[in-house]
Amino acid sequence: MNTKLIMSICVSMLLLSCSRHDASKPENIKVASANVFQSYSAEAFFQTTSYGLANAKGYAWSSDNKKLLIQSDKSGVFNAYTIDKKGTQTLLTESDSNAYFVNSFFPQDNKIIVSADQGGNELNHIFVRELDGTLIDVTPGEKLKAFFGGWNKDNSAFYVWHNGRSSANFDLYSIDISNYQASLLFENAGFQPGPISKSGKWLALDKPRTSADSDIYLVDLSSEQKKPVLITEHQGNIAYSTYDFTPDEKHVVFSTNEHGEFNQAWTYNISTGKKSPLIADDWDVSFVFYSPSGRYRIHGINADGLTDITIFDQDTEKNLDLKGIPEGELGQIRFSRDESKLAFGLNTDTSPYNLYIASISNENDSIKLTNALNPEINENNLVTATVERFKASDGTVIPGILYKPKQASAANPTPALVFVHGGPGGQSTRGYSALIQHLVNNGYGVYAANNRGSSGYGKTFFHMDDKRHGQEDLRDIVEAGHYLRGLDWVDNKKVGVMGGSYGGYITAAAMTFYPEEFEVGINIFGVTNWVRTLSSIPDWWEAFREA
Template sequence: MINRRTLLAGTAATFAAACASTGGNSALPHQTYSAQAFFQTTSYAQAAPAGFAFSPDGRRILIANDSSGVFNAYSLSIEGGAPQQLTQSADNATFAISYFPNDERILVSADQGGNELNHVYVRERDGTLRDLTPGENVKADFLAWRADGNAFWITSNARNPQVFDLYEYDATTYASQLVYQNPGMEIADITRNGRWLALVRPRTSADSDVFLVNLHARDMREPRLITEHTGNISYGVYEFTPDGSALIYGTDEHGEYNQAWRYDLATAEKTPLIQAEWDVMFVVHSPSGRYRVSAINADASTEVTILDTRSNQAVRLSGVPAGDLGGVRFNRDETRLAFTVASDTSPSDVFTAPLNTGVATRLTHALNPAINEDLLVEATVQRYPSFDGLQIPGILYRPRTASASNRAPAIVLVHGGPGGQSRRGYSAMIQHLVNHGYAVFAANNRGSSGYGKTFFHLDDRRHGEVDLDDIVYARRYLETLDWVDGERIGIMGGSYGGYMVAAALAFRPDAFDVGVNIFGVTNWERTLNSIPPWWASFREALYDEMGDPATDAERHRRISPLFHAQNIRKPLLVVQGANDPRVLQVESDELVAAVRANNVPVEYVLFPDEGHGFLRKENRITAQEAYLRFLDQYLRSRS
């Protein structure tokens, strides 16, 4: 289910305990590793959920990885061995979407230097790429394959930059036709026979609706509301069932958390499918529908269930290390699946298993072999009281070297969003800092997702105020730990988290000792007036939460750090991508200039070939080296 509030999402992690386990083997002598060593891990991404991850013969799995320094598409044999590189991009990250149903062609996606204007390409059997969605300002995404394999659907804003229409592409000729002109909602899914289309209309961050369109009814194709309600209730779409008989949708109508419900297309009957004490993250089915894969967001970890709907028994896997399961994909005849496993100390690796035995085979080893995994640390979930007594959850990483006699400097890490969530899992950025002796505490301030709708909405139109106070109290929590140096605590964050860094330094100038702002908003007036056109469908929801710049400009100016930069007197590092369409480069340029005018130490790292998040490995290494160098100079050495 789409989270409408992670519009400014940035890199973050999750959170842990005062009595946190240090992880690894404490008897081993500690060794530090360079940023380059940590980022020589290989990041793996699987094919799109609605695509074909397995080759037609079932012998290879379609993935993307960044072993070349930038993401490219690869095929991976189910027998193991080195992946075969399929695309050769040296600059733009290229992600795998799907094999064609009956041959070795594949679909891939790439933007231009991080500008988020994704195009969909076909890689022909001879290795050449063909852009299926050309256009300077076009943004396009793959939606699904038609059941017969002779066509596929793509959403594109080629007609109107603010609206994504539905196009059907012939799988042989690549000829396309407009099959649905979108009135301005979000296209969520389509049945495999192309009859039913599901649309989502977000009204506010707390209220949304689901509509159905019968594409086979040529004379009656008006969207039909299926979630009529009063008050604020959030609805979203997981998927249509493979047989096209039902829509699986999500809603918080029946409690604090998103539940999965089933809507019968023939009878309009609604029945509960999955109800839990946490949010249901996703629901997907195998090609025939026999297997249902679902996950819940259990206190910042992912708990996946693979259910055999015939026996109503969960599939048991063996030979799988501890960690979060993800990216479950089935081959065509449902005899084998592929999936990833990641943990705090290990990046995502690709596994495969036959369904008749469940015995898994590990196909990749993402962690740089030069790094001893036993020297990395596991995080634990911790909660602390904020200014009003509200319990704030988060993730704490304790360095192996930290003790009461060797107290560690610390970083409060703030996630993006504003409604994002710091979660358990591997982060090269975090593990590198912890490996060099920094405690990292990723606080999930009020307004974070994953903890119920009440908690989620506690910061509505109070951004830079109550959520900022939660972050300040994260420092106070760290000061209670006898292994943390309470005199050396900084703040770090990306995107909305970067905004919180600048806000903390400007509005709570004594709360933190240094700040690291990674492409953070500094001027809400400008940001809310310059959102990308493809965000038009949820502009109203964004304005409902943050305020409409036409009527709330005074408040936006009050909470914008740029207009209060004269208060900043602690050292600041700013990192920015020049092609960022969400947080424009000028946001960082102006903040750096304003703080330098205070005669405060400011460092600025600008990447000309990145957008909102850094995809090139060399740039991630450069940024990471800058983080550590800055923290060592201005936090660790602080007198």
């Protein structure tokens, strides 16, 4: 079934449930200035158009640096398009059923690489779209799942990972662009695929053991044995994972929480084995990668629910200053072939993910290429979130993202909802949500609580609910309801709880074990049997099974 339709139905059910206490609907409440506030239907919000850029490991820009390879669901189904600096979009795939996601232009022409599953079965295959529009499946197989891995050094082949040999493990292959023949490069035995160095000599692999403990292995793909070698030998619980290789291939850049509460970026010298600090902050380092030439290093910091991105010019030792960009969640940074321009996406609290291009010279402001918000909706009627915290009964400080309706005031209190993220271990962050903005626009406050066990707030906080789901984390959500009832603009007789997946589980648990705490609960595809869930995870999650 269409995901947007499901969400619309859930929202409609929620609105009906909350409004049953009062014949006066929140959307009819007037703002303090006596102007009637304009609200919109669920259908209007879920008519958001989604956009995305080609894979970071591929070529997002055409060989002449004039067009970008993007995906969009403007037709109702994701398809591949190109877009130019004027925002003109050209359709490349014409599916009305299977969603096509973009990976890369070819290095020298406008052939493209896309991925798609079949009827929503999650078994993605990799396809080459020829210049005449023909799609060729280069990873055939009935039960095979594949994903794109980048290009080799001379662009004569591209990498794919797929589990055709063993459903539980993703092996590394190269696909020759002259005939699309696949060659096995590495037979995987229970590792999570990681980055490949630019020359194709080195491969990094992650090995999760528990949610608190993981390792990194290094493989010399030029050797005959291609044996994974442990490079993070340690005692106790330390989480390691790979980011990238340095452009000179002398170091692996990796994440570790060994040296404090938050993930830091460190380097491992492949020749000497020496580990050295690279980037540290008072928050997690989310990612580190390099531009194609290696001149620019890009990293992101998860700063209290909003990603703070730095683009560092290693030649000038200065940060790039992108102009004309509103505050929001910036991502998918893609440099042009000559690195004179870059493309990126931006998601703000009041606007869905839009695509931009900018000049590296900083002489011009960034150019917005897309308008993802339904034109029926006036962005001025939407709400910017704030980060708010409350102290739980045991003294633990619980953060969350608060959305206050423009209609709400002490004179006109509105219903409110505690929203629970997925996971376990997920995080509610700033940024646009059609679901949340629809609720808030129609007069329902929303507090997206990051209960203990959420990521982004340090390893101690993250592991507070290990093997205790439905205990302290559930209590945090109940007390988030108390926090809402204490706000003067919230109707303290109309507070609910809502969430999907793990958030749906917490919702069901709240309504079961604390039935007097919430007036309504909406469980969206929530887990209600953990044993069944853990025993039915797909084979291709084998690398995570033990964890």
